[in-house]
Amino acid sequence: MDLLKGKRAVIFGVANERSIAWAISEALHAEGAELAFTYAGEILEKRVRPLAEGIGAKIILPCDVTKDDEIDKVFQTLKQEWGSLDILVHAIAFAAKEDLSNPYVLTGRSGFHLALDVSAYSLVALTRHAAALMEGRSGSILTMTYMGSEKVVPNYNVMGVAKAALEASVRYLAYDLGPRGIRVNAISAGPIKTLAAAGISGFKEMLHYSSERAPLKRNITAEEVARTAVYLLSDMAGAVTGEIVHVDAGYNIMGM
Numbered sequence: 001m002d003l004l005k006g007k008r009a010v011i012f013g014v015a016n017e018r019s020i021a022w023a024i025s026e027a028l029h030a031e032g033a034e035l036a037f038t039y040a041g042e043i044l045e046k047r048v049r050p051l052a053e054g055i056g057a058k059i060i061l062p063c064d065v066t067k068d069d070e071i072d073k074v075f076q077t078l079k080q081e082w083g084s085l086d087i088l089v090h091a092i093a094f095a096a097k098e099d100l101s102n103p104y105v106l107t108g109r110s111g112f113h114l115a116l117d118v119s120a121y122s123l124v125a126l127t128r129h130a131a132a133l134m135e136g137r138s139g140s141i142l143t144m145t146y147m148g149s150e151k152v153v154p155n156y157n158v159m160g161v162a163k164a165a166l167e168a169s170v171r172y173l174a175y176d177l178g179p180r181g182i183r184v185n186a187i188s189a190g191p192i193k194t195l196a197a198a199g200i201s202g203f204k205e206m207l208h209y210s211s212e213r214a215p216l217k218r219n220i221t222a223e224e225v226a227r228t229a230v231y232l233l234s235d236m237a238g239a240v241t242g243e244i245v246h247v248d249a250g251y252n253i254m255g256m
């Protein structure tokens with residue numbers, strides 16, 4: 001359909017072919033966007049580079065989002081190579097394993113900082129850099145969240161708190177950047193089996209529980225998230241900003 005023909009997008013958060021960011025990348029590519037990728041470390045480069053090159057990406061850069069110099073370098077390169085940017089996809093989260101299994105009350109200061117830094121602050125930092133390349137281009141920014149920000153999901157713990165900060169950041173960033181024509185939105189996805197999900201204690205039960213209770217009586221796929229991402233990142237959602245769109249087979253509407 002070429003909904004994104006001529007658009008340039010940078011993707012943060014591909015770890016492997018099961019990553020939500022990868023499903024989004026494939027969908028953006030199918031709609032005609034040109035893509036640049038980042039990876040979080042040398043081990044991941046081996047998995048990300050072949051995937052990215054397979055869809056014609058030429059810009060593939062390291063970026064640990066806790067390091068300002070690595071973030072600076074990504075956007076300097078994008079400025080040199082592309083001059084401007086239309087789309088930023090942020091699909092990054094991390095918390096220490098013990099903080100996703102112990103009771104939340106045991107979360108220590110360093111675990112709290114780490115989860116909030118990687119999973120929430122990184123959106124603010126990346127958005128600031130991306131916005132500088134989006135002047136006059138109706139840019140669009142998308143992040144990924146989960147309902148554990150709104151309600152208690154056992155074991156999600158500090159990640160739920162980080163996602164609450166992330167969602168509030170979406171609204172504040174949308175307010176700041178709206179006058180410049182830049183939109184900021186999030187997708188709140190139902191559980192999907194990925195590398196990050198495997199770190200959450202009891203993830204299998206989460207999958208089972210939500211498929212039983214969601215109105216659509218099933219789990220969702222990364223491809224379904226990707227199709228909503230295309231909508232939010234394209235002009236089809238030209239008047240949508242600051243929103244948290246649930247793609248969860250309706251699970252979040254249930255009370256009992």
Ligand code: NAP
Pocket residue numbers: 012013014015016018019020021039040041044063064065066090091092093094118144145146188189190191192193194195196197
């Ligand atoms: P994933 O494939 O494991 O992706 C998570 C990504 O975050 C990985 O590429 C990971 O790289 C990256 N990351 C972690 N720490 C980083 C750092 N310091 N710097 C740069 N990148 C870093 O898992 P996913 O499920 O697709 O997750 C993508 C997003 O969707 C996350 O925000 C997640 O919370 C959200 N989400 C997932 C689900 C689900 O059920 N899967 C549901 C709702 C929302 P490393 O592998 O190197 O750490």
